[in-house]
Amino acid sequence: MLKKYSFSLTIAVITSCIITAFVSLLIFYLGSYQPIISIAVFLISFFTIWITIIIKTANVDRKIRKLYHNVFNLKRYKEASIPEYIDEISEQVTLLSQQKVKEIDVLTERENYRREFLGNVSHELKTPLFSIQGFLLTLIEGGVEDEKIRYKYLNRINKSVDRLGYIVKDLDMISELESGKIQIAPKSFNIVAVTQEVFDLLEIKAQKQGITLQFDEEYNNIKVIGDLERIQQVMVNLVVNAIKHSNKDNTTVTVSFKNENQNIQIAVHDNGQGISQEDQQRIFERFYRVDKSRNRKKGGSGLGLSIVKHILDAHGEKINVESKLGEGSTFYFHLKKI
Ligand SMILES: Nc1ncnc2c1ncn2[C@@H]1O[C@H](COP(=O)(O)OP(=O)(O)O)[C@@H](O)[C@H]1O
Ligand SMILES: [Mg+2]
Incomplete structure (x- = not known):
C-alpha cells in the first residue's frame, strides 16, 4: 500500500516538475517576457503544485488516522504509520468478525438450549397434571361412590401433586442458583x-x-x-x-x-x-x-x-x-x- 502511495507521489512530483519546466522554458525562448518573469512563473507553479500535493496527502493521512482512531479508539494512532494502521485495521476487522461469528454460535446454542428447556419443563409439568385430570374425571364420573376406587385415586392424585410440588421446588432452586440470587453462607x-x-x-x-x-x-x-x-x-x-x-x-x-x-x-x-x-x-x-x-x-x-x-x-x-x-x-x- 505504501509503495503504491509513494510511487504515485513520485510520479506526480516528476510530472509537475517537467510541466512547469517546460512551460517556463517555452515562455523564456519565445522571449515575450523577461527571464525573471519566466523564473517567477516556474517557481510559482512549481510550489503551487507541491503545496497542493502536500495538502492532499496530509488530508488522506488525517482521514486514515481519524478512521483508525474512531474505529479502535486507540491513542497510539499518532505514532503509527499508514501501512501499520491498515494492517492493524484489517487484523482488527478479522478479529471482530471472528468474535461475532462466535457470539452468534453461542446465541444459537443458548436459544436451542432455552427451547429444549421450555419443552422439558412443560413435559415434566404436563405428565402429573394429565394424571390428576384423568383420576379426577374417573372420580367425577362415578368412581367417587366406590370407597376402594375413591381411596386409590385420591392417593394417586396426592402422589402426582407431590411430584408437581417437587418439580416446582427444584425449578425454583435451579433458577435461583442460576441467577446468582442465592448466596452461600459458609x-x-x-x-x-x-x-x-x-x-x-x-x-x-x-x-x-x-x-x-x-x-x-x-x-x-x-x-x-x-x-x-x-x-x-x-x-x-x-x-x-x-x-x-x-x-x-x-x-x-x-x-x-x-x-x-x-x-x-x-x-x-x-x-x-x-x-x-x-x-x-x-x-x-x-x-x-x-x-x-x-x-x-x-x-x-x-x-x-x-x-x-x-x-x-x-x-x-x-x-x-x-x-x-x-x-x-x-x-x-x-x-x-x-
Ligand atoms: N447413582 C447413579 N447411578 C446411575 N445413574 C445415575 C445415578 N445418578 C444419576 N444417574 C443418572 O443421571 C440422571 C440425572 O440425575 P438427576 O439429575 O439426579 O435426575 P433424576 O434423578 O431426577 O432423574 C438420572 O436420570 C440417571 O439416569
Ligand atoms: Mg436425582
Whole structure:
C-alpha cells in the first residue's frame, strides 16, 4: 500500500516538475517576457503544485488516522504509520468478525438450549397434571361412590401433586442458583452428622428397596466449611440417586470421607446400573436423564444433579463421577476442612 502511495507521489512530483519546466522554458525562448518573469512563473507553479500535493496527502493521512482512531479508539494512532494502521485495521476487522461469528454460535446454542428447556419443563409439568385430570374425571364420573376406587385415586392424585410440588421446588432452586440470587453462607459443621441426618431421612425409602445406607468406616467429627443446608441438599440428591439406581436387592449405598491436604473428599458409592462414559458427560445438564423413555417408575425430574453442580460451583468446588456400566457409580466432591 505504501509503495503504491509513494510511487504515485513520485510520479506526480516528476510530472509537475517537467510541466512547469517546460512551460517556463517555452515562455523564456519565445522571449515575450523577461527571464525573471519566466523564473517567477516556474517557481510559482512549481510550489503551487507541491503545496497542493502536500495538502492532499496530509488530508488522506488525517482521514486514515481519524478512521483508525474512531474505529479502535486507540491513542497510539499518532505514532503509527499508514501501512501499520491498515494492517492493524484489517487484523482488527478479522478479529471482530471472528468474535461475532462466535457470539452468534453461542446465541444459537443458548436459544436451542432455552427451547429444549421450555419443552422439558412443560413435559415434566404436563405428565402429573394429565394424571390428576384423568383420576379426577374417573372420580367425577362415578368412581367417587366406590370407597376402594375413591381411596386409590385420591392417593394417586396426592402422589402426582407431590411430584408437581417437587418439580416446582427444584425449578425454583435451579433458577435461583442460576441467577446468582442465592448466596452461600459458609460456616463450619460436622459433615458426618449431616450425612447421618440424610441417612435417617432416607432410611425407609432405602429399606423398601432392600438397600442399606452405611459409612465405609467409623467416623467421629469431621469439620468442614460450607453452607450446611445446601451441602445437605447435595448429600440428599446424591444418596437418593444412589438408592434409585441400585437395581439389586440386598445391596449397599456407601458414603466415605478421605483426607486430601486441606480438603476432605466426600464420596457416595452404589453398586447399581452404572452410567456410560457418554452419559457421564451429560447427566449434570438440566432435565437430562439416561433413561430416554422417561420411565416414571424411578421418578425424578432430571434436575437433581444439576442442582448439585450449581451448589458445588457456588462453593468453588466440582462434582465428579466415576462409573462403569453394570458395576456401579461413585459421585465425589471436596470441601475445605478445618
Ligand atoms: N447413582 C447413579 N447411578 C446411575 N445413574 C445415575 C445415578 N445418578 C444419576 N444417574 C443418572 O443421571 C440422571 C440425572 O440425575 P438427576 O439429575 O439426579 O435426575 P433424576 O434423578 O431426577 O432423574 C438420572 O436420570 C440417571 O439416569
Ligand atoms: Mg436425582
